[in-house]
Amino acid sequence: MAAGSSELKGEIGPAESDEIIAQAMTWRNEGKGVAIATVVSTWGSSPRGIGSQLVVNSEGSFLGSVSGGCIEGAVITEALDAISDGQPRLLDFGVSDTQAWEVGLTCGGKVEVFVERVGE
Amino acid sequence: MRSHTLEQLAEHAKARESHARVVRISDGNEAVIYNERIDGNLEAPSSVIEAARDAIRQDHSALITDNNQRYFIHVHNPPRRMIVIGAVHITQPLAQMASLAGFDITVVDPRGAFATVERFPGVTLMDDWPDDAMAKIAPDSRTAVVTLSHDPKIDDPALAAALRSKAFYIGALGGRNSHGKRLNRLKDLGFNDETLARINGPVGLDLGGRAPAEIACAILAEAIQHLYKGSKG
Incomplete structure (x- = not known):
């Protein structure tokens, strides 16, 4: 698990796309900022497949997963930034990347995660 | 977005x-x-x-x-579906497990005492006869059909409907003997050997378990195998 994961307020699990969309709707209707992170490519042994999603609100609550739990902390941080600035971003995690070791993707995989704000 | x-x-x-x-x-x-x-x-x-x-x-x-x-x-794409014929003991863990694995479950049993909300909370239940139920459900290539009732009057019409559909997985509970008899009855309805080979019987991967939940696990595992690897496994 990533350092600081104890601060995460959510449940990492294989929530399906429909649940992610429903949760995004609920939070948006409550007036919260919302971002969705999606696994768009994988290489090697990555625990969650292409299309796996994580939805985050502006208070840091989240639902879903984009890995076995190892990069969620970093993804949520970026998602909160995306909620603030509205810019979509593509995150790259892999074993060749020192930062990936820091966030704990030690399973030998590589994963790209697209993070975008749910907008107006 | x-x-x-x-x-x-x-x-x-x-x-x-x-x-x-x-x-x-x-x-x-x-x-x-x-x-x-x-x-x-x-x-x-x-x-x-x-x-x-x-x-x-x-x-x-x-x-x-x-x-x-x-x-x-x-x-x-819409979720994959699993149609279970026969609201028997194995059906209870199968409905729960398959639901966790992302299947929309429908349990069909014309015997009203079996398919009750108490035994199957949260599951779509139909008490139609299987031929009517299958006509309403219209199984497609994202549908698995499993017959568990052990009663040919209930299982056979569902299997016949499944064989006429593009269901990606068809499984039928029963030992080798009863499966052989079942195949003969379906042959009499005009199905050839190639078509009948789509039925997985005895149902489920050979995991060795005998308890209802273990058999349910074997059936679900076989259905998932067909989904991703086709009938060759």
């Missing part, structure tokens, strides 16, 4: 409508691609739209590069 798109995706999830959301990585502009129409603020090249429609057919999301632009195609 625009709010309008979010609302659309939520609606289509309810309506079981196949579609793909295409998002351009560089700016987040997006389009929702259907088989016959397109919606969104992304003017996607026709090659990308074609790739999206192909991805829907293959049920496979993908990141593609077109003209130096990267696009993520996210396929949303």
Whole structure:
């Protein structure tokens, strides 16, 4: 698990796309900022497949997963930034990347995660 | 993602409508691609739209590069379904496990005492005769059909309907003897050996377990194997 994961307020699990969309709707209707992170490519042994999603609100609550739990902390941080600035971003995690070791993707995989704000 | 798109995706999830959301990585502009129409603020090249429609057919999301632009195609197909004939003991853990694995479950049993809400909380129940039920459900290539009632009057018509459909998995509970008799009855209805080979009997992967939950696990495992690897396993 990533350092600081104890601060995460959510449940990492294989929530399906429909649940992610429903949760995004609920939070948006409550007036919260919302971002969705999606696994768009994988290489090697990555625990969650292409299309796996994580939805985050502006208070840091989240639902879903984009890995076995190892990069969620970093993804949520970026998602909160995306909620603030509205810019979509593509995150790259892999074993060749020192930062990936820091966030704990030690399973030998590589994963790209697209993070975008749910907008107006 | 625009709010309008979010609302659309939520609606289509309810309506079981196949579609793909295409998002351009560089700016987040997006389009929702259907088989016959397109919606969104992304003017996607026709090659990308074609790739999206192909991805829907293959049920496979993908990141593609077109003209130096990267696009993520996210396929949303309706959930796979499992139709279980016979609201018996094995059906209870099977309904729970298959539901966890992402199947929409329908349990069919014309014997009203079996298919009760108490025994199957949260499961879609039908007390129609299997031929009527199967006509209503219309199994497609994202549907698995499993017969567990042990009663030929109930199981056989469901198997016949499943064999006439594109169901990706057909399983029938029963030992080798009763499966042999079942195949003979279905032959009398006009099915040939090649078609009958689609029925997995005795049902389930050979895990060795005998308890209802263990058999349910073997059946679900075999259905998932067919989903991803076809009948060859």
